[in-house]
Amino acid sequence: MSETLSHKEALQHSGLKNTKQRSAILNILEKATQPLNADQIYLALVTEKVAINLSTVYRVLNTLAEKELIIKTSSVSDNKALFERNDFKHQHHLVCVECKEIILVDECPFEEYEKKLNEKIGFTILGHQLEIYGICDKCQKRIEEENKRSI
Amino acid sequence: MSETLSHKEALQHSGLKNTKQRSAILNILEKATQPLNADQIYLALVTEKVAINLSTVYRVLNTLAEKELIIKTSSVSDNKALFERNDFKHQHHLVCVECKEIILVDECPFEEYEKKLNEKIGFTILGHQLEIYGICDKCQKRIEEENKRSI
DNA sequence: ATGCAAATGCAAATCATTATCATTTGGAGG
DNA sequence: CCTCCAAATGATAATGATTTGCATTTGCAT
Ligand SMILES: [Mn+2]
Ligand SMILES: [Mn+2]
Ligand SMILES: [Zn+2]
Ligand SMILES: [Zn+2]
Numbered sequence: 001m002s003e004t005l006s007h008k009e010a011l012q013h014s015g016l017k018n019t020k021q022r023s024a025i026l027n028i029l030e031k032a033t034q035p036l037n038a039d040q041i042y043l044a045l046v047t048e049k050v051a052i053n054l055s056t057v058y059r060v061l062n063t064l065a066e067k068e069l070i071i072k073t074s075s076v077s078d079n080k081a082l083f084e085r086n087d088f089k090h091q092h093h094l095v096c097v098e099c100k101e102i103i104l105v106d107e108c109p110f111e112e113y114e115k116k117l118n119e120k121i122g123f124t125i126l127g128h129q130l131e132i133y134g135i136c137d138k139c140q141k142r143i144e145e146e147n148k149r150s151i
Numbered sequence: 152m153s154e155t156l157s158h159k160e161a162l163q164h165s166g167l168k169n170t171k172q173r174s175a176i177l178n179i180l181e182k183a184t185q186p187l188n189a190d191q192i193y194l195a196l197v198t199e200k201v202a203i204n205l206s207t208v209y210r211v212l213n214t215l216a217e218k219e220l221i222i223k224t225s226s227v228s229d230n231k232a233l234f235e236r237n238d239f240k241h242q243h244h245l246v247c248v249e250c251k252e253i254i255l256v257d258e259c260p261f262e263e264y265e266k267k268l269n270e271k272i273g274f275t276i277l278g279h280q281l282e283i284y285g286i287c288d289k290c291q292k293r294i295e296e297e298n299k300r301s302i
Numbered sequence: 303a304t305g306c307a308a309a310t311g312c313a314a315a316t317c318a319t320t321a322t323c324a325t326t327t328g329g330a331g332g
Numbered sequence: 333c334c335t336c337c338a339a340a341t342g343a344t345a346a347t348g349a350t351t352t353g354c355a356t357t358t359g360c361a362t
Contacts, residue, residue, distance in 0.1 A: 017328050017339060038318080053342045058319060060340090076225050076280050079349095080318065094274050105268065113260040114283075122288035123245050123254065129227050130281045132265075137273035168308065168359050189349080204311045209350060211309090230318090231349065 014067040024050045025060050026085075029070055034102040035082035035093065037075075076131050092130045098139035105132075165218035175201045176211050177236075180221055185253040186233035186244070227282050243281045249290035256283075 007026045008018045016022065028044045029036065036044070042057045061083050065072035071086045077095060082102075094103040114125045135143070158177045159169045167173065179195045180187065187195070193208045212234050216223035222237045228246060233253075245254040265276040286294070 019328070019340065021341075051342095055320080055343080056341055062320095063340095074227050074230070079225065079230065094268070094272075094276075096274075097277065103272065103274065105272075107264065107267065109260045109264040113258065116258065117245070117256065117283070121245075121254065121256075122291065123247075123283075123285055124287075124291055125245075125283055125285040126248065127285070128281060128283040130279060132268070132274075132276055132279040134274055134276040134278070136275075140273065140275055170309065170359070172310075202311095206312080206351075207310055213351095214309095 010069055014069060016063065016067065020050070021052050021056055022060050022064065024048070024052070025057065025064070026069065029083060029085045032084065034104070035073060035084040037078075037080040037082055039080070041083065073129065077133065092132060094136070095131060095133045096136035096139055097133050098135055098143070101136055101138075103136065161220055165220060167214065167218065171201070172203050172207055173211050173215065175199070175203070176208065176215070177220065180234060180236045183235065185255070186222075186224060186235040188229075188231040188233055190231070192234065224280065228284065243283065245287070246282060246284045247287040247290055248284050249286055249294075252287055252289075254287065 007023050010026070011018045011022060024045055025041060028041055028048075038054070038057050038061060041061070042052070042054050045052050045057070061070065061072065061081075064070045065083065068086055071084050073082045073084070073093070074080075075082055075093075075095070077097070078100075084104075089106055090108055091104045091106055092108060094105055095101075096103075108130075110128060114128075117123050118125060158174050161177070162169045162173060175196055176192060179192055179199075189205070189208050189212060192212070193203070193205050196203050196208070212221065212223065212232075215221045216234065219237055222235050224233045224235070224244070225231075226233055226244075226246065228248070229251075235255075240257060241259055242255045242257055243259060245256055246252075247254075259281075261279060265279075268274050269276060
């Protein structure tokens, strides 16, 4: 398990102790295909028979986010904090309003836009958060199917 | 006060009763130069000697947002819901991390971007929320001033 | 003016998250 | 391999924004 080793290294590098709770949480987020909230992470840990307390989950997540080992974002629709592995890419979330699935996208149309805003109103941009909502491919097809059937 | 009259009409048009609480809240948001949270609105009402309960403030705000007489958004930094008048323009928020001021901007760089995402991954976009954070003109200048002085 | 559904006030409940504090543990140094 | 202590965790209470239940009030159609 080189995964576990690199987690250990990452924690050490940030001056954090290598606890089984932190390692387990990093593992969960490593495997996850989309951002998860604290409850989902807690549930995944319980399922894997990892003994941990929910308050520890919150504490660990905040600590790891502070050290930038993971990324903390917040959903607009649902008001829970979301956590995902930090792959050091600038990404955004596509949230399907039907199935709630979150798709990560790399494209970002902001470089020029930010320059324009700075020139126009003197606002120095440090960052941004974008949440895009809509309907994913799967749900789109399912809905079309349902519409056909109901004719 | 034609303001009050148009509020009455707007409420009627949405099938809502014209109560003094709803009218007062619409007035507050009409005058506001930036989005406000429930507490700020409540405080503004109390200051204006409008008798109202905080839970009514929440209920009215949610009702008005449902009927699209106002817009409900949520800040990422601070986790409180924000409310602003609906002028039926597509806008975004610039949030100053120094003074917390929110500046509304009309520009949006998304039209092309959304088309691209739809073609690329079949995601049908219904909308998006963007929050841009940085430092406003005033704070920028203040900070520069402070730096000079401390040399 | 009357009646009644809709709206409000008040208080308690909810839900995510954080804080407190006693207990445990990772890991540096011997 | 021990010792030790700051750091981390567990258990539980607290917090803060928002919602909900229910009794009372009020807008407004008739
Ligand atoms: Mn971006
Ligand atoms: Mn936009
Ligand atoms: Zn979907
Ligand atoms: Zn500012």
